[in-house]
Amino acid sequence: MKRIALLLAGTLAFAPSSVMAADAAFSHWLDGKVWPAAKASGVSRATFQAAVAGLEPDLSLPDLKPTGGDDAFQAEFRSPATYLADSKLDALAAGARKRYAANRAVLDKVARATGVPAGIVLAVWGKESAFGSARIEKDAVRTLATQAYMGSRRAQFFPELVAALVILEQEHISRAAMKSSWAGALGQPQFMPSKFLSDAVDGNGDGRRDIWNSTPDVLASIGHYLKSRGWKAGRPWGVEVRLPASVPCSLEGPDQGQPLANWMRAGVTRVDGRPLALDDVGPDGHLLMPAGRMGPSFLVSDNFYVLKAYNESDVYALTIGMVGDRLSGRQSIRGDWGSVAGFSRGDVRAVQKRLESMGHDVGTADGLVGFRTRVAIGRWQAKNGLPVTCYPDRAVISALK
Known part of the structure; x- marks a missing residue:
């Protein structure tokens, strides 16, 4: 019996990982739910089987708890000033200038086709993948399958998994070469698979849409994405x-x-005291105050919200705009940032939930201070006769938490 036990142990030690998988329900889910959806989208059985053979969930990914867990909300709240420091904007702008010199003909072609300036395209490229130098090593299919199966945003990731299988069916890239971020975003522009299908373009005329390796395809795809979201030329x-x-x-x-x-x-x-002009923002302006009265103010055009379609963060869109401007020599942010510290994202989320209970629209109670949360805080402050800052601080949190 001892000899048999040793033989069995040796067999198990070298068995394929799919045999050893503890979560048999994952394989059942792939075949019972993912395959019908993939088939309906035109994916062949051969492509599907090749994509999911031996697949197991990647338990190292973040955000896999059914509710997303509370870990992210324990982090200290950080002011927008942290992300918009001159040193960070300068570094990104320096990288953009270097790539502009090397890719001017391609960028000029993209600008003519889409109306999106070279500086904006370069800033997005730099922010998303450090101009293609960032290491993007996750197995895209495994990552998307894991998030669609057990992530806190399953409904969001499921169609992206199906879209990734469609990309493989259409032979845009091999299964082994399809790499992504931990969130399933693909290639240098960091497109989710559905966005690859709708917005990636062939920038070098070779008949492929290679956002992993082709700089012309990457730049053309970023420009096309922004144009398709409503970017207004000029x-x-x-x-x-x-x-x-x-x-x-x-x-x-x-x-x-x-x-x-x-x-x-x-x-x-x-900000320099000169009158506003159409060249500053266009015929209409929207007020943007990323730190309320505790930071600088901006008037932004519809194009700013096109940048937010790429990434919902105000700070992200401001970074792209400021870096794009620096390519043509415009000045830095001049307004002062107030000191904001001493509380966590969980404290902010508690404030958001309290405001929601009062009937205010805060967007999402996620511990991040988007414009809806800022507006809600300002309206609550005004209603209660408090100084109106439109931003959380210790006093606001103490009163509302």
Whole structure:
């Protein structure tokens, strides 16, 4: 019996990982749910089987708990100033200038085709993958399957998994070469698979859409993505402004835009004191205050919200806009950032939930201070006779948590 036990142990030690998989339900889910959806999208059985053979969930990925867990909310809250420091913007702009010199003909072609300036395309490329130098090593199919099976945002990832299988069916890239981030974003532009199918383009005319290895394809795809989301050629993303105390910070957001003339009548000027002009923002402007009254103010155009379609973060869109401007020599952010510290994302989420219970729209209670949360805080402050800052601090958290 001992000899048999040793033989069995040796067999198990060298068995394929798919045999050893503890989660048999994962394989059942792949065949019972993913395959029918993939088949309906035109994926062949051969492609499907080759893609999922021996597949196991990647338990090293973040955000796999059914509710997402609380770990992210324990992190200390960080001011937007941390991400918009001159040193970070300068480094990204320096990289953009270097790539502009090497890819000018391609970027000029993209600008003519899409209306998106070279600086904006380069800033996105730099931010998403460090101009293609970032290591993107995750197995895209495994990553997407794991997130679609056991992630906290399963409904969001399931169609992306199916889209990845469609990419393989259409032979855009091999199964082994399809690499992604931990969130399943593909290649140098970091497109989710559905966005690859809708927005990746062939920039070098070789008949392929290779966002992993072809710089012309990467740059053309970024430009096409922004154009397809509504980028208006010749219109700037926005400008930093000086906001009078009489203009409420609760007027912020894409749903509260005003004609430029209205902002001028209210006393809003460029941050250097000069009058606003159409060349600064276009005919209409939206107030943007990423740190409420505790930071600089901007008037932004619809193009700013096109940048947010790439990444929902205000800070991300500001980074892209500022780096794009620096390529043509424009100045840095001049407004001061207030000191914001001493509380966590969990504290902010508690404030958001309390505001929601009062009927305020905070967007999502995620511990991140988007424009809806800033507006809600400002309206609550005004209603209660408090100084209106439109931003959380210790006093706001103490009163609302």
